[in-house]
Amino acid sequence: MSWFASNLLSAFLLPPFNVILLGAMGRVAP
Known part of the structure; x- marks a missing residue:
């Protein structure tokens, strides 16, 4: 989940x- 959080932050x-x-x-993920 940290990757997702990082993407959101970015x-x-x-x-x-x-x-x-x-x-x-x-x-x-289309």
Whole structure:
């Protein structure tokens, strides 16, 4: 779960990174 928390934090800290994270998440779990 810490990986998920890290991703959420990253998205919150870096708005532009949210798009990359969403794309990666969609690819891993569509």
